[in-house]
Amino acid sequence: MKVLVLNGPNLNMLGKRPKEHYGTKTLDEINNLIKDAAPEFEFIFYQSNYEGDLVTKIQEAVINNYDAIIINPAAYTHTSVAIHDALEMFSGIKIEVHLSHVDDREAFRRINYVRDVCDETFSGKLEGSYIDAVMYLKNRK
Numbered sequence: 001m002k003v004l005v006l007n008g009p010n011l012n013m014l015g016k017r018p019k020e021h022y023g024t025k026t027l028d029e030i031n032n033l034i035k036d037a038a039p040e041f042e043f044i045f046y047q048s049n050y051e052g053d054l055v056t057k058i059q060e061a062v063i064n065n066y067d068a069i070i071i072n073p074a075a076y077t078h079t080s081v082a083i084h085d086a087l088e089m090f091s092g093i094k095i096e097v098h099l100s101h102v103d104d105r106e107a108f109r110r111i112n113y114v115r116d117v118c119d120e121t122f123s124g125k126l127e128g129s130y131i132d133a134v135m136y137l138k139n140r141k
């Protein structure tokens with residue numbers, strides 16, 4: 001299974017962000033946990049602070065027929081029609097992930113442009129949300 005793991009703005013700074021929401025692990029540490037959870041999968045890891053870069057990566061997943069996308073769009077979750085539209089094109093499995101409980105925080109974080117084009121959401125379990133996404137893929141395989 002070929003899986004794109006896409007992370008949006010400021011997630012390259014994990015380890016320095018508020019620990020009560022995002023925990024203490026760096027993005028590299030989380031990516032290693034993901035690899036360890038499913039050594040049989042082929043993961044493509046990508047992080048960007050730019051909306052268009054994330055859209056381009058999703059388009060690559062469409063063109064190259066990847067099997068799944070695990071995406072934490074970070075702040076773009078709450079603003080990006082472009083990421084919504086790109087995900088809509090992808091016919092594989094799409095999983096939205098958040099470290100924090102996005103629905104239990106500020107009202108603006110309850111605005112969500114990606115959920116309705118994803119198959120499943122895991123949030124509020126820190127790095128465990130990503131691992132839950134990998135387990136979901138293992139069970140669907």
Ligand SMILES: O=C1C[C@@](O)(C(=O)O)C[C@@H](O)[C@@H]1O
Nearest residue numbers: 010074075098099100102109
């Ligand atoms: O940067 C982020 C990270 C986040 O997606 C999370 O993983 O909890 C939640 C978003 O609201 C926030 O902008």
